Amino acid sequence: MGTQGAVVSRHGLQSLGLRNLKDVYWNLTAPALYEQALTRGEARLAAGGPLVALTGEHTGRSPKDKFIVEEAESRDDVWWGEVNVPMEPAHFGRLLAKARAYLQGRDLFVQDCFAGADPAYRLPVRILTECAWHNLFARNMFIQPSHDELADFDPAFTVLQVPGLQADPETDGTRSECFVLVSFAQRIVLIGGTSYAGEIKKSVFSILNYLLPERGVLPMHCSANIGPKGDTAIFFGLSGTGKTTLSADGSRTLIGDDEHGWSDTGVFNFEGGCYAKVIRLSAEAEPEIYDTTRRFGTVLENVVMDADTRVLDLDSAHYTENTRASYPIDFIPNVSAAGQGGLPKNIVMLTADAFGVLPPISRLTPEQAMYHFLSGYTARVAGTEKGLGSEPTATFSTCFGAPFMPRHPSVYARMLRDKMQAAGANCWLVNTGWSGGQYGVGRRMDIKLTRAMLCAALAGQLDGVEVNAHPDFGVLVPANCPDVPSEVLDPRATWGDAQAYDRIAHDLVKRFENNFKQFEPYVDEGVLAAGIYQAAAE
Numbered sequence: 380m381g382t383q384g385a386v387v388s389r390h391g392l393q394s395l396g397l398r399n400l401k402d403v404y405w406n407l408t409a410p411a412l413y414e415q416a417l418t419r420g421e422a423r424l425a426a427g428g429p430l431v432a433l434t435g436e437h438t439g440r441s442p443k444d445k446f447i448v449e450e451a452e453s454r455d456d457v458w459w460g461e462v463n464v465p466m467e468p469a470h471f472g473r474l475l476a477k478a479r480a481y482l483q484g485r486d487l488f489v490q491d492c493f494a495g496a497d498p499a500y501r502l503p504v505r506i507l508t509e510c511a512w513h514n515l516f517a518r519n520m521f522i523q524p525s526h527d528e529l530a531d532f533d534p535a536f537t538v539l540q541v542p543g544l545q546a547d548p549e550t551d552g553t554r555s556e557c558f559v560l561v562s563f564a565q566r567i568v569l570i571g572g573t574s575y576a577g578e579i580k581k582s583v584f585s586i587l588n589y590l591l592p593e594r595g596v597l598p599m600h601c602s603a604n605i606g607p608k609g610d611t612a613i614f615f616g617l618s619g620t621g622k623t624t625l626s627a628d629g630s631r632t633l634i635g636d637d638e639h640g641w642s643d644t645g646v647f648n649f650e651g652g653c654y655a656k657v658i659r660l661s662a663e664a665e666p667e668i669y670d671t672t673r674r675f676g677t678v679l680e681n682v683v684m685d686a687d688t689r690v691l692d693l694d695s696a697h698y699t700e701n702t703r704a705s706y707p708i709d710f711i712p713n714v715s716a717a718g719q720g721g722l723p724k725n726i727v728m729l730t731a732d733a734f735g736v737l738p739p740i741s742r743l744t745p746e747q748a749m750y751h752f753l754s755g756y757t758a759r760v761a762g763t764e765k766g767l768g769s770e771p772t773a774t775f776s777t778c779f780g781a782p783f784m785p786r787h788p789s790v791y792a793r794m795l796r797d798k799m800q801a802a803g804a805n806c807w808l809v810n811t812g813w814s815g816g817q818y819g820v821g822r823r824m825d826i827k828l829t830r831a832m833l834c835a836a837l838a839g840q841l842d843g844v845e846v847n848a849h850p851d852f853g854v855l856v857p858a859n860c861p862d863v864p865s866e867v868l869d870p871r872a873t874w875g876d877a878q879a880y881d882r883i884a885h886d887l888v889k890r891f892e893n894n895f896k897q898f899e900p901y902v903d904e905g906v907l908a909a910g911i912y913q914a915a916a917e
Contacts, residue, residue, distance in 0.1 A: 428675030438699035470552030496718030600780030602626035616729030733758030
């Protein structure tokens with residue numbers, strides 16, 4: 380076995396039982412990983428310098444192929460069900476053995492990194508990949524240790540990703556040839572049958588979502604930034620709601636775009652990079668993110684590129700709507716070098732309402748905030764997950780990240796409530812979805828107007844504004860907002876058919892009501908009374 384790389388940890392791969400590997404590449408830099416990826420034909424070089432890779436069949440996450448090994452150490456703490464599906468230890472052991480056998484005689488790339496910008500809570504993670512471009516993705520997405528830290532790096536968790544290895548559902552206990560397996564006892568994540576790099580990132584997020592609550596830290600699927608006065612804001616939201624775009628605001632300092640922890644002292648980024656959707660990305664509306672698609676070090680997934688000129692076509696969904704860019708966070712100007720901020724002053728919950736009936740911005744009481752956090756409503760856009768059709772689908776993903784929450788949602792919701800009250804934070808529900816009609820009739824909310832509403836909310840300009848409780852949803856809608864036409868604030872007023880609006884709004888209320896029944900035993904009367912179906916019934 381040959382060993383190559385900048386710094387090799389004295390804590391090697393022996394504990395994983397990996398034997399007879401060909402060459403092991405340790406902690407290669409971006410230029411070296413570029414060279415390996417291009418030489419091996421894994422990716423192509425685009426105009427401006429980004430690396431473009433195709434992921435084949437799997438162009439998004441495969442949530443139905445994710446399993447948690449049912450072990451004594453974690454059995455009583457995991458929220459078992461459709462999200463966290465149990466796997467027998469024997470099946471995990473069999474697939475791990477298959478991975479060991481598969482890797483014999485093959486090259487392996489190692490990237491040692493940290494998850495968590497706060498040194499008090501960071502997790503040492505080792506990412507092992509079959510392909511060089513996946514290793515560059517990991518290097519982009521996580522936090523790089525110092526030279527001295529690498530030499531003695533001892534991983535607390537290991538992610539082993541082997542896309543070329545496929546499972547046999549009949550004998551391996553999987554649903555398909557694809558698998559994403561988490562063992563909290565062995566502290567291993569095993570990924571196979573898929574080249575979609577997002578599985579690596581989200582697996583580490585799931586690990587932190589399990590480990591950190593016991594340490595008093597709320598793990599959050601959110602972006603975060605800091606205002607000119609040092610005020611921290613966090614943005615909850617699922618893929619496609621604008622979480623990355625809206626937090627990359629040139630007037631505010633970016634902490635991170637996707638995953639954070641909220642401790643007793645402040646907010647800290649889990650990652651060292653960003654993983655942004657780039658389909659139909661606009662240089663005018665999203666200049667900071669757009670610029671990253673034109674520079675060396677960025678990894679682009681499933682983006683169309685002209686074979687001759689190497690010019691990108693960000694508007695094309697030829698491979699998928701879920702085109703992605705992975706880049707180090709310092710590619711974004713005005714970013715926090717420490718990846719940390721103070722306690723939040725504002726909490727923003729983003730939703731892309733395909734029905735076009737939610738207000739574009741509204742204030743939530745603490746009880747409503749907990750209700751909407753547990754609900755996690757948005758509209759899934761085709762391409763972010765395998766199996767979605769061409770039409771968007773209304774969905775509820777608790778805590779705005781159900782696929783990554785190993786513990787019961789009530790654990791995270793109670794932590795949010797307690798931390799909100801302690802920090803005295805405001806909470807806003809922002810609809811980046813449709814206005815003037817439902818999907819197919821109305822149009823997507825103008826991002827310039829959304830930015831204007833957010834700027835006003837974060838700057839405190841809406842604090843003294845008159846609010847009206849929405850007749851269907853009960854949320855508090857501002858009567859006016861700087862730089863925003865007043866008729867935009869009332870979603871019903873934007874529709875040409877008011878009766879159609881009422882009918883669809885009442886239908887969405889019922890959807891909320893039916894979804895929330897599963898959480899009723901876990902919340903108090905105040906949260907139940909804040910339920911939007913209660914407002915509609917009054």
